[in-house]
Amino acid sequence: MNVEKAILIIAASALLVATVLMTVNVLVNQLDNRKLSLEQRVQTILDNQPIIDGHNDLPWNIRNLAYNDLRRINLASDLSKHEIWGKVNTSYTDFPRLRKGRVGALFWGAYTDCSSQLKDSVEQTLEQIDLIKRLVKKYPNYLEFAFSAADIENAIENKKIASLIGIEGGHSIQFSFGILRMFYSMGARYMTLTHDCNTPWVDASPVDPSSVDKNPTLLPQNDGISEFGLRIVKEMNRLGMMIDISHVSQRAMEKALKHSVAPVIFSHSSARAICDHHRNVPDSVLRLVKKTNSIVMVTFSSAVVRCDGTRGNVSDVVKHIQHIRSITGPEHIGLGGAYDGGDVFPKGLEDCSKYPNLFKALLKTGDWTVEDLEKLAGKNILRVFQAVEQKRNELKDQEMEQGFINGEELDKKKVNLTCITANFER
Ligand SMILES: [Zn+2]
Numbered sequence: 464m465n466v467e468k469a470i471l472i473i474a475a476s477a478l479l480v481a482t483v484l485m486t487v488n489v490l491v492n493q494l495d496n497r498k499l500s501l502e503q504r505v506q507t508i509l510d511n512q513p514i515i516d517g518h519n520d521l522p523w524n525i526r527n528l529a530y531n532d533l534r535r536i537n538l539a540s541d542l543s544k545h546e547i548w549g550k551v552n553t554s555y556t557d558f559p560r561l562r563k564g565r566v567g568a569l570f571w572g573a574y575t576d577c578s579s580q581l582k583d584s585v586e587q588t589l590e591q592i593d594l595i596k597r598l599v600k601k602y603p604n605y606l607e608f609a610f611s612a613a614d615i616e617n618a619i620e621n622k623k624i625a626s627l628i629g630i631e632g633g634h635s636i637q638f639s640f641g642i643l644r645m646f647y648s649m650g651a652r653y654m655t656l657t658h659d660c661n662t663p664w665v666d667a668s669p670v671d672p673s674s675v676d677k678n679p680t681l682l683p684q685n686d687g688i689s690e691f692g693l694r695i696v697k698e699m700n701r702l703g704m705m706i707d708i709s710h711v712s713q714r715a716m717e718k719a720l721k722h723s724v725a726p727v728i729f730s731h732s733s734a735r736a737i738c739d740h741h742r743n744v745p746d747s748v749l750r751l752v753k754k755t756n757s758i759v760m761v762t763f764s765s766a767v768v769r770c771d772g773t774r775g776n777v778s779d780v781v782k783h784i785q786h787i788r789s790i791t792g793p794e795h796i797g798l799g800g801a802y803d804g805g806d807v808f809p810k811g812l813e814d815c816s817k818y819p820n821l822f823k824a825l826l827k828t829g830d831w832t833v834e835d836l837e838k839l840a841g842k843n844i845l846r847v848f849q850a851v852e853q854k855r856n857e858l859k860d861q862e863m864e865q866g867f868i869n870g871e872e873l874d875k876k877k878v879n880l881t882c883i884t885a886n887f888e889r
Contacts (some may be wrong), residue, residue: 504566511823513550513567513619514818517730517760517799518629518709520572521556522591522598522642524803528554529592533601543814544563544620555802555814558605561624563816567841568615568625570653570730571595572804573635577660580634586641588635592628592649599626610650612848622685629707629730632658633665637883638691638868640698652848653705653730656715657691661685663878664692666712668741675740675770684876691868693722700724700866703847703855709762709799713745722750725854726847727755731762731799733783740772758847759787760799765807777811778823784839793835797844837863862882 484823514720526831528547529535542548542557545678546818561569571596577588586672599606607623609615618625629653636642636654643654653837657667661681665688669680685692699706706727708719720726729752735743744759745753752759761784767777787796802815811820825831831839873880 465606469516470637471830474850481809487753496831499755501823501826504683504826504833508833509565509819509823509840512837512840512842513565514798515597515615515625515788515844516566516815517570517728517797517844518572518631518762518801518813519556519569519805520775520801520804522554522571522594523574524548524551524554525594525598526591528741533594533597538598538600539605541612542830555808556626557815558602564814564818565722566815566818567619568609570627570629570685570799571598572631573628574631574658575635575659577632577634580638580660580662581879583742583877584634585634585637588630588646590650592646595626595628596650599808609650610651612845615845615848627652630654631707632660632710632753633657633662634660636695638873639662639847640695640866641862643695643698644702647704648872651704653707653728654697654699655707655709655730656688656711656719657772658710661823662692662696663873663876664689666714666715668710670712671741672796673735673739675738679741682874683712683714685715687712687716688722689872691872693718694864696722700854701858701861701863705850708866709760710742712741713748714742716748720748720755722758723755724858725851728757728797728844728847729759730802731760731764731797731801732759733759733767734786737777737786738767740767740770742767744787744789749787752795754794754852757845758795758797759791760797760841760844761787762799762801762806762861763808764801765809765831766805768809774807775809777809777820779809780812780821781824785828785830788830789874793831793838794843794846796839797841798839 474636483645492888535788537546539558542554548554573588573591575584579587599608606626607618609618609625609627615625628652633656656665661667661684666683666685670683708716709732710731733743733746768779870889
């Protein structure tokens with residue numbers, strides 16, 4: 464009897480242990496499956512629609528760190544391990560990491576510093592355009608040039624990163640329709656109307672008071688965009704060049720959205736309601752973005768994501784995206800990481816290999832469908848680009864803008880013409 468009892472107890476215990484083990488196993492598997500399925504879901508989304516990023520400043524790093532000599536750097540290697548590039552706090556982009564980040568297209572910034580305005584900004588912009596062209600030519604296994612929305616789709620189909628040129632700052636064209644048209648003919652497909660400085664025709668974002676710069680560091684000179692600036696906008700519409708209003712003042716944003724006959728873009732800006740930085744987009748402007756079929760490509764740079772000077776993490780970027788979505792819906796948001804253009808990026812989005820982390824975080828909110836996330840990744844900016852091209856086709860009989868800016872306007876704004884020999888009508 465005792466033996467039987469003992470056997471019964473042992474058998475019962477064994478059954479219990481087996482049940483517990485099986486339950487634990489099932490739970491672990493479920494957790495694994497859930498984890499796997501989240502990652503797999505993100506991978507499937509980014510397989511269907513790789514990321515089209517609105518702004519990357521790698522060319523500026525190549526200028527500063529390699530003097531535009533592509534023999535000095537191997538961009539097909541992991542630069543985080545490079546003895547110089549791995550140590551500077553501005554290098555977050557190379558081709559292996561872009562692939563890991565599931566990037567299918569990029570607008571490479573042809574940027575020159577505001578200090579070049581009215582000096583050699585045009586020369587430097589030409590050098591940066593030449594650099595981007597050499598970059599694409601040197602790395603055909605990774606990059607493919609794109610001049611249109613269709614080219615972006617083709618490059619992605621060919622498993623290449625579509626490469627486009629975005630000019631960052633209206634000072635790159637000084638005040639010349641001719642230079643604008645030449646840049647377009649060289650492949651530039653957007654121009655940011657300003658960087659941190661006013662041009663003689665558009666006001667830059669530091670004219671806006673914000674909690675970051677309580678006292679504006681610039682004075683408005685152009686009521687947002689001057690009459691001449693509106694002619695630049697008109698000519699960009701005619702050319703089919705996207706008007707980028709990241710970096711401009713709120714008044715300039717409003718005027719661009721009002722006067723452009725095609726949708727406009729913010730290539731790299733986030734939400735002012737989340738971080739009251741003049742580089743970000745106010746709610747009233749977000750409403751205009753929706754109304755005009757335009758797009759805000761959310762940027763990751765900690766400086767505009769967190770207003771308290773801390774680095775932040777993926778969830779901080781999610782807050783910006785969720786806020787913009789709450790006003791515009793999921794059709795008017797994209798991504799413009801601006802890697803290599805800032806020195807601090809949020810935890811989890813440290814470099815251009817980390818975009819999938821953002822998609823995981825957005826999936827976890829439960830607010831985003833697969834279709835929404837494909838729009839965010841790239842379909843929205845493709846739609847906007849196509850609309851700009853469509854408008855260009857409709858405007859094919861519109862006369863181009865000609866002539867120069869008026870000399871009296873330059874005098875009135877006290878524009879320093881020391882380095883300019885051109886003769887302006889007064
Ligand atoms: Zn920028």
